[in-house]
Amino acid sequence: MRSEFSDFIATLARYEPVHLFVHDADVEADARARLGDAAVRYHRVSLDDVWFRDCGPLFVTRPDGAVSFVNWEFNAWGQKFSWNLDNLVPEAIAEILQVDHFEAPLVMEGGSLEHNGAGVFLTTRQCLLSPTRNSSLMEIDLMDALRDYLGASEVLWLDRGLEGDHTDGHIDTIARFVGPRTVVCCVAEDPDDANYAPMQENLATLRAFPQGFEVVALPLPAARLRSADGERLPPSYANFYVANGCVLVPIYGDVNDGRALEILRPLFPDREVLGCMSREIIHGGGSFHCLTQQQPAGPLWREERAW
Numbered sequence: 485m486r487s488e489f490s491d492f493i494a495t496l497a498r499y500e501p502v503h504l505f506v507h508d509a510d511v512e513a514d515a516r517a518r519l520g521d522a523a524v525r526y527h528r529v530s531l532d533d534v535w536f537r538d539c540g541p542l543f544v545t546r547p548d549g550a551v552s553f554v555n556w557e558f559n560a561w562g563q564k565f566s567w568n569l570d571n572l573v574p575e576a577i578a579e580i581l582q583v584d585h586f587e588a589p590l591v592m593e594g595g596s597l598e599h600n601g602a603g604v605f606l607t608t609r610q611c612l613l614s615p616t617r618n619s620s621l622m623e624i625d626l627m628d629a630l631r632d633y634l635g636a637s638e639v640l641w642l643d644r645g646l647e648g649d650h651t652d653g654h655i656d657t658i659a660r661f662v663g664p665r666t667v668v669c670c671v672a673e674d675p676d677d678a679n680y681a682p683m684q685e686n687l688a689t690l691r692a693f694p695q696g697f698e699v700v701a702l703p704l705p706a707a708r709l710r711s712a713d714g715e716r717l718p719p720s721y722a723n724f725y726v727a728n729g730c731v732l733v734p735i736y737g738d739v740n741d742g743r744a745l746e747i748l749r750p751l752f753p754d755r756e757v758l759g760c761m762s763r764e765i766i767h768g769g770g771s772f773h774c775l776t777q778q779q780p781a782g783p784l785w786r787e788e789r790a791w
Contacts (some may be wrong), residue, residue, distance in 0.1 A: 485764040488536075490518035492732060492760045494771060497522040500728040503571070503580075505536070506528045524644070527580060532560070532570045535770055537656070538569035538593035540777040541577055541585065549782040552555035553577070553585045553632045556592035561651045583784040588633050590626075591617040595654040595774055597630070600661040602633030603637030605630055610644045610653030642689055644682040648669075649769070657720040658686060658775045662751040663697070663700065666704040670722050678716075679704060691747075702747055705738040711767055719762070723771040727778075730732060731755050734762035734771035 496502055502524045506512040512526055521602075533539070538561070541553035555574035560567035578585055586772035598606040612626050621629075623641070628634035645653025659669045669687050683704070690699045702721055709717040721744035724733040733754050735741040741759060749757045762771045 532566045537595045541574040550785045551782040552785040584787045596655045598655045609652040642686045646718040647678045649718040666698045672699045723773045725772040729758045735759035
């Protein structure tokens with residue numbers, strides 16, 4: 485897993501600066517040895533897990549380019565694992581960057597939200613309405629929060645995510661915007677696969693939205709990967725990370741790896757679309773989008789400058 489992780493970081497560092505949180509001295513020494521002179525800045529911060537997309541902050545920008553972030557509550561996908569250290573990550577980032585930010589008093593994970601850069605958000609009911617996150621809130625309340633904190637003008641809902649996804653159906657494993665009006669949607673091609681029906685439902689829902697999105701079907705890996713205890717894993721090519729100049733797509737040594745890359749390449753004509761191995765990383769439950777959180781370019785907000 486560390487070999488795959490370091491290969492991913494080294495590739496990413498060729499395109500943009502990388503900040504890497506390391507749990508302790510031993511982890512930092514191992515990472516430095518693997519990454520060599522890659523453009524990585526290390527931060528010694530204790531963590532419960534590696535899924536920065538979910539425990540980290542969600543950055544926001546003003547029209548004038550000023551950058552801040554929203555600090556949501558994190559409870560390990562509905563109190564499934566330990567989370568006390570991970571919930572402190574946004575404050576550690578605020579200290580490192582010396583940026584003022586906003587506090588949002590509800591549970592939200594970055595992987596549960598996908599947006600097109602023009603105010604339209606995608607999410608799933610399975611995740612956002614799970615009773616172990618914000619049990620007292622309804623769809624309208626969550627839509628209001630996304631409007632107030634992230635500037636959402638529309639929130640569009642799919643129903644379910646992948647079998648074996650312990651996040652309760654994060655959107656970033658099933659549907660991703662690749663442009664303001666273009667969405668890739670994962671499909672399972674075997675009708676006997678438990679993912680077949682829910683992915684077909686998502687595909688139909690996306691195509692029926694009145695916004696008139698172009699929807700591109702993206703196959704899931706053909707092999708049904710399982711953990712050591714026999715539980716199904718949720719590998720997906722949709723869990724890619726869009727960087728400056730490249731798109732890093734998780735691949736799994738699967739017969740569909742090449743097909744997925746060829747489908748995605750025309751959708752990102754201004755970037756290199758590269759496959760990086762994630763067959764071991766997926767045993768933790770996620771991949772490259774889950775591991776990362778991008779910081780927009782721009783001056784950091786201070787309270788003396790009104791937001």
